Amino acid sequence: MSVLRTKPIRDVLAQGSDEGGEPRSRLRRRLGALDLMGFGIGIVIGTGIFTLTGIEAKNHAGPGVVVSFAIGGVVALLAALCYAELAASVPTAGSAYTYAYATMGEIVAWIIGWDLLLEFALGSAVVARGWSGYLADLFGLPSAWFAEEGSVVNLGAIAIVLILGVVATVGIRESARITNLLVLVKVAICVFIVVAGLFLVKATNLSPFIPAAEPAGGGEDGVRQPVTQAIFGLEPSVFGFAGVLTAAAVVFFAYTGFEAVANLGEETRKPRRDLPLGLLGTLLISTVLYIGVSLVVVGMVRYTDIDEGAPIASAFKAAGAGWAAVLVSIAAIAGLTSVILVELVAMGRIGFAIARDGLIPPSIARVHPRWGTPYRISAIVTVGVALLAGFLPLAALADLVSIGALGAFLLVSVAVPTLRRRRPELERPFTVPFSPVLPIVSALACFYLMLNLSVETWLRFLAWMLLGAAIYFGYGHRRNRLARREAGGAGVVPGRRPVEQLGRG
Template identity: 35%
Template sequence: MTRASLGGQLLRRRTIGMLVAEAGQSSEGSATLGRHLSMIQLAMISVGATLGTGILALLAEQIPHAGPGIWMSVLLAAVPALLSALSYAEMAGAVPVSGSSYSYAYVTLGEGVAWVVGWCLVLEYGVSVAAVASGAGQYVDETLAIFGLSLPAAIASDPSAEGGVFNLSAFLLVILAMVLLLRGVREAAWINTVLVALKVGVLLFFSAVAFTAFRVDHFDGMFDAFFPGVTGAAAVLFFSYIGFDAASTAGEEARDPARDLPRAILLGMGLVTAIYVVVAIAAVGAREAPWFRDHGLVTVLAEVTGQPWFGVVFSIGALIAFASIVLTVLYGQTRILLTMSRDGLVPRVFGRISPTTRTPVAGTLITGAVIAVAAGIVPLGELANATSIGTFAAFTVVNVAVIVLRYRRPDLPRTYRVPLFPVVPVLGAVTCLALMTQLSGGTWIAFGCWMAVGIAIYLAYGRRHSRIGALDERAYRAAIAGEASGFRAAPRAGRLPG
């Protein structure tokens, strides 16, 4: 058998029929994923992966730049995210598998682009989990400090901080999330739903307390600093919306993926945006914008109430927020690797599913252990910032995939269609590319190094083990011809295997 040339293999596509059929087939010594997740649980995965880090870490520091118009920054930041969310919703309904943007790229743009997107997602999800867990460690220190306690410096932070050796809190948080995922997606989804409800409650609690000190005059001149204050803050706050795509990694564990995934993605985006706007208005209403140069959201509660225990509640809420993000993003990471393994681009161990828990146990153990150690000892630096480029690249590809699939498969059953096509996906792609240009040179260098490693891995392993690359030309053309004949790619959940 003659393997396709490198150029030809990079352009080969998986058909939607292949992906859906293989998702319901058990491999040797493996099983299939179980379909347990309801629409609400899927939406909570989206919210769980998004809500928390940005609003807790970025909002207060951007208020002095945007002034009382910070709530407009929050809305402006939501626009590019919403454009891409609409495209994700259409693709999730049409391609109901666990690969998210990786799978969407594979069926529209070919193996080369799919590998790049998949490798970007490995960076985005893996480093995000480590970075968020590391940030949670700081909140552990702050919470203990309220009670006059502290962790020894050696286990309080990674070696980048003075006296730091190992960030024990970050390590344990990732291990805890890994253990929950190993028990099964049903249990993990319910725990995540509870965590999301708690962190939404904490943010609404903050807003309710802050509104008791609300003053309308704090919003005087809110349009004065629109350029560059409000718009500049919007560019930074966009990162608060990264994570909504996590629900699309659950395509094979949703009860009715074609119907529920689009709804979950859009519901998650709407809920996150509404909460962000309320918190922003409440914060500026309680304290004038310049005050936030030296204070954070926790201090708002302490000053308004005069009770330090309110700060304790908020700090605990922050820890819950971080825990939910770690759980949902680690979940997404394991499902991306599972799908890439099924396609032959990464080792098969990541695709082995336990018949008992219906989860990729070995892949979860390997991924969780590596990320836990990274969270404990690695100063992430520019590599963490490079996740932004990976995210924008994935978003851009999904917007392009919607356009390609509309023209290539106009007859494909779709449970959701992007409105104002092709304007919305074109704007989504353009805004993501524009935001990529705003990132620093150091971030681009780190991203370039990551992609160089990815290319080497593809050439050394992925190209030789790719399932679509192993097909001879006649078999490949037959598969593509079968797709063109009208395979219905989005059957109802009751007719899907597993």
């Protein structure tokens, strides 16, 4: 049995259609373009804008962190174009996992699905701990139960994950309504931060815009240095244009998650029109807000004096507008809440797609008859994320979210020209311009940013991939739907012809 067998496009489309597939494993179409954009902005604008701006400005890029956010936004936009073409052509649950299964083979699909589960699980857990910290600061709650440091168990993180997990499990419309409300709050406050902050910017704080490169401290050598420096034997350094690129690789974390929109293709009323709108609208709005917020932060306070823990609030305080810190905390709590909710929704859909294909036990792909959601896998991922958020200090693992997302984006970029070559007749309501040039540029840009992450991050990523390989070869390789068909025709979707009668399509 080949690890490179592909899932026929006709099977993929039939599973996600209103007529095809099994009723117990078919989701309900309830979302429109604004809902998709709400989910996208809800997950993208979160911890990155409230924490990474200060960390990367102070440690790697200085005011050049504005350029870092711009670079990250361009790379994310290239990947979003690729996602938009595939999502409009193959509007089903699973996003990158499903696209890879139809174009590059089963083992690649498993790798990307396992990779996405890592991205969303760690991302939501990291954000949940950040949410708990902001809540403690705003209401003076005991740090022993809510803070990142000094707590054995983070009750705040566990509570918010469990509450939002119930929302994600009960219904997609309920999740959309809550997300849209939270997005309105945080976008309005982000716009206020930019407009009010522009009046407090001092030109002297922006000079030099890209500080001269200097040798890194002891924390940037060995496995903590970027892979590019380790490969070429360069002396570990910070700032300069190399620092801007390193910061771009890290702040890319702030753009991760927009692909969650593509996971909702099977629940979108008009997916071929609305999925590209949701994906590209999310990235354009988020990039503009990120660049604006990072500019006013490094403009209000000298980058060397930025408070890494609360860069926006501390910048307003330094500029004599401490009253704005309360608004920032409210925006942070609203922003992080929507991130956790959308991450949990996305994880459920990815796990649902993988289980429906039989790569993990298919019984957990059951859709609730009344709620219309994959309730079993949603409950499982909720409990898993709650345990991660409550008991593990995950700050050091945040870069794994970036490398996981970049790996997924790279493979999606490769999938666009691959699918065009294999299925030129497939209806494509949206197409990436200048293909295959832009998809190739997108793949190379993602890989280059991956190389700017630390050796330590790569080693952790490799360990996760090895665990996934053990699960795949121990279970999924022989027990999935395609394997059962090869073994004797079992697993054919009821009411449809066997795959051999469908040809290669």
